[in-house]
Every structure is written in structure tokens, then in C-alpha cells.
Amino acid sequence: MTKPTMLWGGRFRSPPSPDLMRLSRADSSFFRLTAYDVEASRAHARELERAGLLTGAECAAITDALGAIARDFHAGALEPAPTDEDVHTFVERALVARLGPLGGKLRAGRSRNDQAANDLKLYLRDGARHLAAALLGLQDALVGQAERHVETVAPGFTHLQPAQPVTFAHQLLAHAQTILRDVDRLRDWDRRHATSPLGAAALAGSAIALRADLSAAELGYDGPCENSIDAVGSRDHVAEFVFVAAMANVHLSRLAEEIFLWSSRQFGWVELHDSYATGSSIMPQKKNADIAELTRGRAARLIGDLSTTLTMLKALPFAYNRDLVEDKRAAFDALDSLLVVLPALAGLVATMTVRTDRLAAQATDGFTLATEVADWLSRRGVPFAEAHEITGALVQFCEHKGVGLQDLSAEDFAAVDPRLEASLADVLTPEAAVAARSGPGGTAPERVREQLDRLRVRLDEQRAWSVAYEGPRYLDPREAP
Template sequence: MTDEQHRRTPTRLWGGRFEGGPSEALARLSVSVQFDWRLAPYDLLGSRAHARVLHRAGLLTEDELDRMLGALDDLEEACRTGEFRPAVADEDVHTALERGLLERLGTLGGKLRAGRSRNDQVATDLRLYLRDHVRQIVSRLVELETALIAQADQNMGVAAPGMTHLQHAQPVLFSHQLLAHVQAYARDVDRLRDWDKRAAISPLGSGALAGSSLPLDPEAVADELGFDAAAANSMDAVSDRDYAVEFLAAAALIGVHLSRLGEEVVLWASQEFRWIEMDDTYATGSSIMPQKKNPDVAELARGKCGRLIGHLTALLTTLKGLPLTYNRDLQEDKEGVFDAVETLLLVLPAMAGLIATMRVNTERLEALAPQGFALATDLAELLVRRGVAFREAHEVVGHLVVWCQVNDKDFGDLTDDELAKVSPHLTPDVRDVFSVQGALAARKAYGGTSPERVGQQLTALRSLADDHASWAAS
């Protein structure tokens, strides 16, 4: 076949055994280029590395290699500008790019296919795509970490009601609560960095499943593409999607953490809480009620968690019954991964902006901090320090709370006689613990909510966020 015939012939990466083309129904079912086209830059990276390996194996001359690399560069630029786009007849990204190469090189373009299969190509492309985009996700996580850290710093010393079961429990520093979310996102980053170690394995060179009889060098290709090593087993290399599952698991957990923060923001912004005021640029209004200011960013973060969990479940279900090695079911690995990436890159900046611009109602927080008998535990622990068994101390303070509720009083309103009526252990000096600031200062053990410990946590998390940013830029 002449170069001109190559340029005019519809590209199909299979078909010599077949007398006719696929039916329209099969073609429509098989096509994936509408979503896997985003792998084009990574497929071209792999093609350059493969071309160099073919040259070192003596399968491309120096001149052919130069022409091949020049054509690949030209094709990449055409893809970037939109001059070259997939056609209706292209089955997938690999088919489209081979068509583009044949249009530029004719017969020479067909030499690039030697020693590789779409099976190892797509596995390599997806790993490259994810390793690249995971760093983008970590950059966005750093923005959210930084916004939370800045709010914690700005509101350092502000007391707030700490809650369990959404009921007032004990006073905490509001900064401590904000930094609790940073701790969760820091674990998310740690998971993605750990994931990257296992994802840094190159499948290219595995061929369809058994490797190649051509004198190729998978380790050299791995090194050129930034992987740590080549796959040790060609069958595993083309069928493994653990890296996609692990990414989706990490993405789902990030979604859960975003949802939990979103839920708290929704509560904090409500008329009942009034802990924060959202900036107008990160809130919406109502089409019918002029007074409304809605926390749509937080609600959407909460809502999109479901699709992230769904993508993980879907891929696990797809993989659970597949025999080795490649099966076309694996085409289902990409759409969920792409959507998870895009969802996180959409939600994270919006949440970072919401947190960075919100205004904290410090006066209300501090007024609410002691309410709901939130200092009851401090009183019980004072009695313990005086030798009372905690079981008894717990009951004494519980009786005191009931007495206050019946008589519509708070701890600070009680007289000496009223304290003594409940228990002889409740001497006048127990009033020493009826102080929010005292309660905060007393929680000075590692991990506690005392100003000293929260300050240390703030410093440590700033340093950790800087480390996360450095890794993302690597």
C-alpha cells in the first residue's frame, strides 16, 4: 500500500482477519474516543518513548526516528490547538492518533505499532494521566488546607461549643475544630502520595499480555516516562486496575471529608447557629424569597460525594469477575476516573474560596461556648482530683444538672447552699472550674484544645501544607 493509500484508508487497529467491517451497533458500543481523547497527550508521550526504543532495537533508522519524533511533535501541537481532532470513525484515542501519524508519515507511521498493543498503551496512558492529575488535586487540597489554617490563625483564642451527637458537650477553641478538618485533608494527601508509589509502574512493553519477541527495553521506557520501574509481570500489567480503584477510594474519602465540612458550614451559616457569615461571592439567593442567602457551595460539595462513592463501587463491581488478562470490560475504568478527577478539581477550589472568605461571629461563639452545661465534665474531673471516684462524681454532677434545669439556673447562678443541697462534695470553691477559658487551658495534653497545644498544631500543619505543595509541584 502506498503512502497516499495509507492516508486515505480508514484507520482501524484490527481487521486483517475480517472480511467486513463491524456493524453499526458494534461500532457504537465499542467507541470510547469521546471520553478517552483526554489521554492523547499521555499517549503521545508513550509513543515518543516507544519510538526511541524501536530505534535502539534497530527497528527504526536514525532518519526514521527523527521523522517519527517530528511528526509526533507536530501531531501534539495540532491536538493542542484543535487543528487535529478525533473523527466519527475513530474507535478510540489510539486509533485517532495513529490516523494522525499516518496522515503525516504514510507507511512509516505504521512502524510505531511494532511491539506494543492498545492493552499496554491504555494502561500506561491512564497511569500517566492519574499521576499528573493527582498532583493537581493535591494542589487544590493545599488551597483548602491553607484557607482553614488561615481562619484558625485569625480566630485563635475564640471559644466555641464543642459537640457530640450535635449537642453541646465541652468548650473547644474554634481553631481546634477548623484544624480537625485540616488533619483529615492531610491524611488524604498522604494517601495520594502513598498511592503514587504503587502507580509508578510502567506497563509499556507488556504488549497484549505476553511481552514482545522484539528486542525492546521496558525499563528504559519506564525511566523516560518518569516511572520508578517496569511491570514485573506482563499479564498483570495489562489487566491490573488496582491503581484506578485505589485512586477512586482516595477520591471517595476526600469526597466524604468535603461532605462533612460542607455539612458543618451549612449548620454554621443557619439562622439557628449563626456561627459564620458567608461572603456574597460564595453564596446564592432564592428566586422567590429575597432575604435568602444559601450555602450552595457547601451543599454541592456534600451532594457530589455520592458520585465519587458510586464510581468506586462501579469499578470494583466491573473488576470482580474478570479473568486474566485484558477484557473489554476494562473500557469502563476510565469514565468514572475522569469524572472523579474533574469533580474534585471543581469542588475543592470552591470550598477553599468559601472557607477563606467566610466571617466568623466570634461574639456569638463565645456566648454559646458554656451553654448546655458544657462545663459539667470539668466539674466532675475536679471532684476526681479531690479523691472522688469518677462514677460518683459523674452522678453528683448529673444530679446538679437536673437541679439546675428544674430551677431554671446555670452553674454560675448557684448559691453555696444550693450547691451543698445537691452534694457535700460541691463546696463553694468548685466555682473555680466554671470558666470557659480555664476549661480550655486545662486541656493541655498532646492533641488537646488548650491554646498552647492548638498553637503547636497550627505551626505543624503550616509546615505540612508547605510540604504538600512542594510534592504537588514535583
């Protein structure tokens, strides 16, 4: 039986109760931080060598043993014991089992407080790159579809009512722009929180580990935290990460909501590929957009994770408190959820078939060309307020006759208002309507092509950031040292 390792308890007369240990023991998911704890421990061993507490040979023995522990753990040859209170206890127990008393030297000059803060920060900095890569996978799917539909006209909606024609590419790229900002938020988050908690120890700093700048550099940080209490007691980097994840999932949920509509029988704009749809256990004819539904559902979870994190922090005395153990539950859930959702949603978008005939047929439904009439009158000197009234009268005329604006004759125009000349018909096509919106950010095909060009450049920049990280990258267990 594995002998329990305790990192505390010397001043206690009795051992901890089983009830206490069941409450105190880390959730099994927390041991995913093992590789990050190992990497930080290797950096700390070199810090102890600089401080004179380890010889060069001892430091080498410890760092080699730690690397072997990480490899064995990820190969399944080494597992936490039920008596391991947390990942730090697990790693130290394994180290002492291999090196004897030498392994116990590693604890000098640090605390589980700075270790816990550091392990999660390393994990999230790594995870931010994985999340960015997954978001970029969805961007590739959106861009791929948009490239095929730069000139495909479609009805645009406000208040879920037909409004004006747009190009379908423009509608897709609206979602791409939101996701572009999500990745930029990850980059900004990483820049702001690229400081190492190591050297903060329990809260006052370490009297032994005095070169936190060097250990920070070893772990890919820009430098150490400025304040040791802030280093161990703050979790705004977790709250902000979970916010970025929740915001991204809200954006995905809005895309999912549109996919429900587009793939419905009533809209019929897109057909989902069989490999990215599900059926019904009772209704054989059904083809459901379950990926979109699950995406929408996960957004609720991530909003809950953010609420949990902020509520956990709101009244804590400013140093380390065990309440902060909840930071990992929220952060892991947010990241795990998105890393499952994003590849599925990207596949759904990439493989869906766009029914351009249905889009074109519906592009003018609901009098979406009415604004073209008002604009046409304004360009001829009619005050827009009056042009608005004339256009409204023309729509009433169409409703009475049961036709669309594009179906009216020159005689019909004149019957409503003599200023409505026959040349008005030239602007009453969806193609003319989208071409007219040629200002910056507009839906005109040439503007959409320019938007695509700029977007590709931005995505390349984001992709380069996602692979340029020089800190520990072990989110995928297969990449462990």
C-alpha cells in the same frame, strides 16, 4: 472525508457494523489522554530505535511529528474523527497522515492493551498532583481561619448535642487533619503504582520492545511492571485512586455538613460571603450554602464511581478485557468532580466571617461545663462514678432554677453537695475548660498552636511533592508539548 484507520481487522471478511462501532468507539472524554498517548509513543519510538526497527532519522521524524500532533490537538487545530475508535487510532491516523508509511512503523512491539493501561496511569499520576494542589488550597483556607481563632471558644458537639467547649481553631483543624491524610494517601498511591505497563504488549510481553526499563524511566516511572499480564489486566491502581478521591469527598462532605449548621440562622456561627453563596428564585431573603450542598452531592457520585470500578473488576479473567474501558469513566468523573468542588469550597471557607460573639454565647449552652465539675471532684479524691452522680444532681438543680452551671453561687454548690466548694467557680468558664485540655491533641490554645506549626511543616512537604513530579504533566491542555 477522513479515511478510517483501523488497528485491527485483517482477518475479517467484512467491515464492522455501524452498531458495533458505535458501541466500541471511545467516549469523547477519553481523547483527553491524547498528550499522554503521544508522550508514551515518543518513548516507544526510541525503543524501536534501540531495537533496530527505526533509524535515528526515522525516530526523530516520528517524535517530532508526535509532538506537533499533541500541540495541534490542544490548540484545536486537530480533532478526532468520528471513525477514530479510540485515542490510539486517532494518534496513529494523524501520524500516518503526516509521515506516510513511516508512521505505521510505530505500532510494532506494542498493543493497545499496554497503551491503554499506560495512558490512564500517566494521566492519574499527573492528576494526583493536581488533586493534591487543590486539596492544599482548601488546607490553606482552613489554616488561615484557624490562625485567627486559636483562642476563640465554641461549643463542641457529640451526637449533635452540646458536649464540651473547644476552640474554633481546633474544630477547623480536625477537618485539616483528615485532608492531610487524603494527600498522604495520594502520595502512597503514587509510590505503589509508579510502574510502567509499556513492554507488556497484549499480555505476554514484547519480542521487540525489550528495554521497558528505559522507556519507564523516560516517562517518570520507577521501573516497569514485574508481570506483563498484571500490567495490562490490573486496575487496582484505578480503584485505589477512585477510593482516595471518594474518601476525600466524604471528608469534604462532613465539612460541608458543618458549614450548613454553622451558617444557619439557628446557629449563626458564620456568615458566608456573598460571592460564595446563592439565593432563591422565589424567596428574596434567602442566602444558601449551595457550594456545601453541591459538595455533599458529589460525594454520592464518587462513592458510585468506586462501586462501579470494583464491580467491573470482581469477576474478570486475568488479562485485558474490554470491560476495562469503564475505568476511565470512573476515574475521570472522580478527578473532574473534585477539581471543580475544591476551589469553590476553599473560597467559601477562606471568605466566611466567623461570629465570635455567637460562639462565645453558645459555648456553655447545654451544660457543656459539666465535665469540669466531675473532673474537679476527681482531683479532690472523689471516685469518678460518684463525681458523675454529684454532677448530674447539680445539672438537675440548674434545670430547676433555669440557670447555667457558671451562674451558680457558693450557696447553690453547697445545697447540692457540701464537697462542692466555692473554688469550683474558677473552672466553670469555657476559657478554663479549654485551657485544661492541654494534653497531646487537646484543644488548649498552646496545643492548637503547636498543631498548627506541625501542620504547616507537613503541608509544605506535601506541596513540594505535588510540584516535584518528573513525568508527563499535561492535565492542563495549555501545558501540552
